[in-house]
Amino acid sequence: MNKLHTEVFGITLKNPITVGSGTYGFGENYKEFYSPTELGAITVKGMTMLPREGNSGTRGAETPGGMLNCVGLQNPGIDVFIKDYLPKLKNEGNIVFANIAGKDIEEFVEMAIKLENSQVDLIELNLSCPNVKEGGIAFGTSGEMVGLITRKVKEVTGKPVVVKLTPNVTDIVSIAVAAEQNGADGLTLINTLLGMAIDVDTGNPILGNVFGGLSGPAIKPVALKMVYQVYKHVKIPIIGMGGIVNERDALEFFMAGASMIGVGTGNFIDPMCPLKIKEGLERYLDIKGIGKITEIVGLAHRGGLTDGK
Amino acid sequence: MNKLHTEVFGITLKNPITVGSGTYGFGENYKEFYSPTELGAITVKGMTMLPREGNSGTRGAETPGGMLNCVGLQNPGIDVFIKDYLPKLKNEGNIVFANIAGKDIEEFVEMAIKLENSQVDLIELNLSCPNVKEGGIAFGTSGEMVGLITRKVKEVTGKPVVVKLTPNVTDIVSIAVAAEQNGADGLTLINTLLGMAIDVDTGNPILGNVFGGLSGPAIKPVALKMVYQVYKHVKIPIIGMGGIVNERDALEFFMAGASMIGVGTGNFIDPMCPLKIKEGLERYLDIKGIGKITEIVGLAHRGGLTDGK
Amino acid sequence: MELKGLVKSNEFLTSQRDVFQLRIELNREFEFKPGQFINVYCPNKVLPRPISIADKEGNIITLLVRIVGEGTDFLSKTKIGDRVKVIGPLGKGFNTSHGMDKKVAIIGGGIGVAPLLGLRKANFKDAKYYLGFNSEGILVEEFKKVYPTTITYLTEDTTVLEAFEESLKTEVYNFVYACGPEGMLKKLQDILQKNKIPGELSVEKKMACGVGGCLICTCETTKGKKRVCKEGPVFDSQEVLFSE
């Protein structure tokens, strides 16, 4: 029996592991390490209506326990994805989550319509990209806007719609609830925290865009807290991410309430990271004598493992 | 000539280095390592009107590049501070910043009145403690509330008043501006980020309070970004803190716009941390041929070091 | 006190290689009481690790450490000649005068024997060690060298408590020193109270600063919250309030 087998968003997954959008390209880069079909699902790079070149200048910087990026949604555009990347991914047998970022509501709707007739398994609304001028994070900081976009997208697609939220807000719960009330099938928590770094030898910001998104182990406590907090207030499943680099990190997220987890920066720290997490989870469940991974979802809200386990 | 000499808040400081409130007690614990008078100022543990026992259960947890705490403002109360601790600190020649946390506006005002007649050099309003039920962070997330408390406190004291803000907000700039418009003499950025950790062996949250405040190197990019962002919009001086553990970290904060910096978790990583930063800053200024530390404040907004430097 | 340490020796004490004895030469002399600890800075971790000073000869201290995570794992891998940064001595050790002319029981569980090792040099008139280990003993010969009557149990920690309680039927102890897992100390507290035996317990809490500044390490006591790093880690046996 596969203990990691998960049914979520009406999709059957061989395991509840995906990757953070933007850290795995379109699934082609890690093939020499393992077959992406070993993942529960592949979440592809965030896409826009038209191709984008992204930001200029330095796009990354390492920080204590984490990294900053300001890639700025460089991508070939949704049409190229549907035509060139998606068929191949599906032929290989992957479950594919499409991450999209519109510059306004209309674009979100238009992209959703394009995807509706594609083989994509799920649509993830990126209402939280910190690195673009239009839309992005601005959408994600208003519960009203998040609700509106979610509703409009749900109106044009039958595919499951998951809303990816930014942690850079005062009250993530109200925004999560707005998404749920407007029909979201799930939530992805979290996108990157806003941060910056300065090169003290020159006195200038390191990133071309000055600010960037902070990801990696450093943000894990913040991500975990948001998953825990939101889990208390919504019924829809949560894809938890933020600093997950090993199975113990992943277990924390499941226990906090995530039904799936995503590996982002962890892929850079170890290309085999998602697979090692998969094996680590299986080992943990065996040792603890737990039958299915789904049993531990939200465990930290229910008093933890009982003595027998 | 002392290159670190700083005049700020109408106070003359031998250097622009203080400590994060709550990481240095009342200045007594690090005496066996160096004399606290070597610091520009001592910021004491956050105080409340009445003595507080703080939270029960586990109060700390290490996280990647940082730590969580939920001490919960354990302190002997402001009267004991004024009677027992302050005279000694002042006799020894320290500049003392008092950090206070009221449970409502009245308490802030009452405490400010008590301090007005004391030898305290500056009052830091803690509108951002994440670990108490009443007040604390709730105050700091509303620009209106921050403005109101600042104004009320300013009405009863002639001492410089600095407002310490929480990073757990959507828009720190508007809150900083509200403080400035209501008479704040300065801002302290940042208090801790909210976070949590789960013990996967038991399935339960590690901290007695479930959530805690994340501090240390992990949060540096977030703190730095907020200092940089706020500096653009206010004229009052900023005390920058969040993950500063060496002189390069400190330099980043000065360049982002801080007039003073605070060492918090850095004290736990190395008890000599503030002194090493002091020496490191002097070395840096010498190497770069810069006359005064104040010259580099906000440098990252002005194109960095010119070729000569 | 900030100290520079130089690893003099490092060897495993158990066949499972989970407990090791680390000897560190420090750059300064200092007085030390059994029960006091040092903070060791591990470069792979943010916070220092508190470790009891198990023994001291001249400038060389002995640590007994169980590997439970990355910090202790790092220490287990240090090699002769490696440098380690240390602050200490920290905290309040055992008050050996309490037991000086009395009949003393010294009770340790697992790695909790570390701070008790130093007590064998205290010259108690009459002392007996009760040591419990989950599987394999730690430095049992060292204890027996000075106190040949030392009793060890290679089963559960509680067994050693049962043995101690049993002994009370025939023997009279006037003072008890103990260190071990919280569950064990809690049970011991009850036994001591029931039998009206005074004593001192060394307790553990998560720490950050180690010098009293952060208030992370507080424990509940009959006199309110106290800092384990400053007012402890050794407390009067009836003072600490263990949680359920």
Next chain:
Amino acid sequence: MELKGLVKSNEFLTSQRDVFQLRIELNREFEFKPGQFINVYCPNKVLPRPISIADKEGNIITLLVRIVGEGTDFLSKTKIGDRVKVIGPLGKGFNTSHGMDKKVAIIGGGIGVAPLLGLRKANFKDAKYYLGFNSEGILVEEFKKVYPTTITYLTEDTTVLEAFEESLKTEVYNFVYACGPEGMLKKLQDILQKNKIPGELSVEKKMACGVGGCLICTCETTKGKKRVCKEGPVFDSQEVLFSE
């Protein structure tokens, strides 16, 4: 390809001990082109460090590394027998067929000589090395062993460019391979353009994944943004658009 590495030797190449040569035995054979790199995982850093494969004999690769921060400092301290994790070979190396039957200049600045070392085995009909160092040469004998005409300048990187430009008055080069600091490559690009000499340049950018997935390492080219880790680090000499 994920590879397990074993440090075979590690020695400083400069008297200031800022550049070292690290030889690592890998657990697998692979083809390699000069200019390709590996990602080395440093346990004290989050992200891997990209380092050119300077040379390769059987399963043993040679790295030439300058210490500039914590990652390279960690590598400088590895000892024989230490394990290192590596992925590679990564990126597109130099296309040696371009210069095969031509007169070739190979120009390196500072640690930028690392990816050029492997080119000495390319059997070019006629090649000359121009190497510039800030103060002290790196492996100059190695270069001279194969190419005795190798010219080195122990001053600024630009001097070597001046020498190269000067040589163009009397000599004809048909192809150039180069690696060095960005400022040097930019100047070289101008020289090559002016003199209509084709070539290839190896450029550096901050990286994260090293395998094309994160888009951190893009550089501007005449054909839009390209990934240095995937489409590079070696580019046609006129393709890269250096910033001011």
